[in-house]
Amino acid sequence: MEISKEDVIHVAALARVQLSDAEAIKLQEDLSLIFGHFESLNEVDTAEVNPTLHVSGEQIILAREDLEESHQNLRKDQIQRPLSPNQVLHNAPRIEDGFIRIKGVLD
Amino acid sequence: MGVSMTVDSDIGSTAAQHAANFRSNAYTPTDLFEKVNAKITSQNENLNAFISFADEAALSAAENATQRIKSGENGALIGIPIAVKDLLNTAGQRTTAGSKMLEHFMPVQDSTVVQKLKDAGLVIMGKTNLDEFAMGSSNEYSAYGQVHNPWDLSRVPGGSSGGSAATVAARGVPLSIGTDTGGSIRQPAALCGVMGLKPTYGRVSRFGVVAFASSLDQVGPFSRDANDMADLLQVIAGHDEKDSTSSHEPVPNFKSTFDHGFDGVKIGIPSELLQEGVDDTVLESFEHAIHEFEASGAIINRDISIPSIKAALPVYYLLAPSEASANLARYDGVKYGFSALDGRNAEEVMSASRGMAFGPEVKRRIMIGTYALSAGYYDAYYLKAQKVRTVIQKEFNTALNEVDTILTPTTPTTAFEIGSKINNPIEMYLNDLFTLPANIVGLPALSTPCGFSDGLPIGLQMIGKAFGEADLIGYAHAYQSATNWHEFSPTNE
Numbered sequence A: 001m002e003i004s005k006e007d008v009i010h011v012a013a014l015a016r017v018q019l020s021d022a023e024a025i026k027l028q029e030d031l032s033l034i035f036g037h038f039e040s041l042n043e044v045d046t047a048e049v050n051p052t053l054h055v056s057g058e059q060i061i062l063a064r065e066d067l068e069e070s071h072q073n074l075r076k077d078q079i080q081r082p083l084s085p086n087q088v089l090h091n092a093p094r095i096e097d098g099f100i101r102i103k104g105v106l107d
Numbered sequence B: 001m002g003v004s005m006t007v008d009s010d011i012g013s014t015a016a017q018h019a020a021n022f023r024s025n026a027y028t029p030t031d032l033f034e035k036v037n038a039k040i041t042s043q044n045e046n047l048n049a050f051i052s053f054a055d056e057a058a059l060s061a062a063e064n065a066t067q068r069i070k071s072g073e074n075g076a077l078i079g080i081p082i083a084v085k086d087l088l089n090t091a092g093q094r095t096t097a098g099s100k101m102l103e104h105f106m107p108v109q110d111s112t113v114v115q116k117l118k119d120a121g122l123v124i125m126g127k128t129n130l131d132e133f134a135m136g137s138s139n140e141y142s143a144y145g146q147v148h149n150p151w152d153l154s155r156v157p158g159g160s161s162g163g164s165a166a167t168v169a170a171r172g173v174p175l176s177i178g179t180d181t182g183g184s185i186r187q188p189a190a191l192c193g194v195m196g197l198k199p200t201y202g203r204v205s206r207f208g209v210v211a212f213a214s215s216l217d218q219v220g221p222f223s224r225d226a227n228d229m230a231d232l233l234q235v236i237a238g239h240d241e242k243d244s245t246s247s248h249e250p251v252p253n254f255k256s257t258f259d260h261g262f263d264g265v266k267i268g269i270p271s272e273l274l275q276e277g278v279d280d281t282v283l284e285s286f287e288h289a290i291h292e293f294e295a296s297g298a299i300i301n302r303d304i305s306i307p308s309i310k311a312a313l314p315v316y317y318l319l320a321p322s323e324a325s326a327n328l329a330r331y332d333g334v335k336y337g338f339s340a341l342d343g344r345n346a347e348e349v350m351s352a353s354r355g356m357a358f359g360p361e362v363k364r365r366i367m368i369g370t371y372a373l374s375a376g377y378y379d380a381y382y383l384k385a386q387k388v389r390t391v392i393q394k395e396f397n398t399a400l401n402e403v404d405t406i407l408t409p410t411t412p413t414t415a416f417e418i419g420s421k422i423n424n425p426i427e428m429y430l431n432d433l434f435t436l437p438a439n440i441v442g443l444p445a446l447s448t449p450c451g452f453s454d455g456l457p458i459g460l461q462m463i464g465k466a467f468g469e470a471d472l473i474g475y476a477h478a479y480q481s482a483t484n485w486h487e488f489s490p491t492n493e
Helices: A004-013 A021-043 A083-089 B015-023 B028-047 B056-070 B112-119 B162-169 B188-191 B226-236 B280-293 B309-328 B347-356 B361-373 B380-403 B425-430 B434-443 B470-480
Strands: B050-053 B081-085 B123-128 B177-181 B194-200 B220-221 B266-268 B300-301 B407-409 B445-451 B456-463
Touching: A004 A021, A004 B361, A021 B112, A021 B309, A021 B380, A021 B425, A083 B380, B015 B226, B028 B050, B028 B123, B050 B162, B050 B300, B050 B425, B056 B194, B056 B266, B056 B434, B081 B112, B081 B456, B112 B123, B112 B226, B123 B162, B123 B434, B162 B177, B162 B188, B162 B425, B177 B226, B188 B309, B188 B445, B188 B456, B226 B470, B266 B347, B266 B380, B266 B425, B280 B407, B280 B445, B280 B456, B280 B470, B309 B361, B309 B380, B309 B425, B309 B434, B361 B380, B380 B407, B380 B434, B407 B434, B456 B470
Parallel strands: B081 B123, B081 B177, B266 B300, B266 B407
Antiparallel strands: B050 B123, B177 B220, B194 B220, B194 B445, B407 B456, B445 B456
């Protein structure tokens, strides 16, 4: 399987990962090799097979009144104390007046 | 074995031995904290197993444990030192995920597992080194330097939980916590000669664990023997309302199987998996272990078949990067983590931040995942892999209807030289051949030491039925009662 350098640059843009020229060349090689190996999946017949949605087959059961609490996967819909603004902003790279400051979204 | 039972002679003991020594007043958790702290700090010059060490809060925890012991509390792990993979959030203690992206990240909350450890009285001695975002099999992809294998410092400890395995092997701490997405607990356990367990998917909460591949990730314990492993799993297992994928399955007593032995236990060997690429010395130790089980009354079935098992490798290397590419989208240089700060607009800052702070393996996997999920390729790759996953799961279920456990070597080789596979991703990925299937099908699997080759440990893997951890730990306990492979310690202690 041949993946072009243009493919690599396009996918890097989708993933929002800036690559150097050397990185793009190396990834072109690696991805061609790795996706080549994926071709072997076609040897497994999956014509009548459903894709796995959850590995244990357990349903994610939302809060429902007719079900016992022990079988529900979501916590009760009760107001809980949220994180404080200070906690939320604690790790932000750049804050100003209680807001996160970023560069413009539009040029 | 410390005949005199002092903290100096017994510093490398198992958790159970420490617990007994606390109760006989040989030393206190506070004494042990000081000694272990000094030992792992000094060992780190050679091993680089830790990214950060215990803080003031850990000393307070040790002092608190000393009081709890004094007041007669019975908890098996009160005051026991433990190391935690630096992928689990620790409130007020830096959590890096082995990445430059989170170099200064300070969690405001504990992960559920860390909270449970603290409640049970364990003392967190530090955060262990790992491949960046848990992506790797050799620990060569940490932004904080390579972890070295205590059995041979020129070799890898395995990965991604390499630091957690190395410090238990070097008898720095008796217990540690790792995570396993494709073998990241079992493979380093095997290469470092300790025990490691990946529980059933959903057995342990993932809340507060830096996400890699959410349908495959699972937190689990490292220890030196089955007894300690049962005690640690007992602490961390169970449903968590903060993780809706954690299971409501009742948590059994993980030692309830300790007197079962092997009589009548049906063991399956998937022979098709052992035909190529496995070192002779690894196979030899594996066969010795099988004979041991047979001699103890187990029934060996070499005819079980999982015909599609070889597809596990491509399935894994599609699903894990696809999920990773979505999970790692959150690192945008805005809310937390590294930010390049400068750029013409928000998008440029984001791309530059990710380009500068992610290492080569993380970028490679984000690229694989983004490509596989991109328009026009979804059906051919991601959907196909999820279908093959269903096929593999059905084959495992069929096999596990015939046998109680499936045995394989944990890894095809012993620990390899640092640098020997770094330039060949496919060869590196092949190292996970035996461990990946359990993640794909969500089953529990453990690795326990079963021999040595040229002074390097070899691991035996046991895969069990869903939520059958007690059975697996029971088998390991019986095996360890009949052999002493788990008792050897490296010279680089």
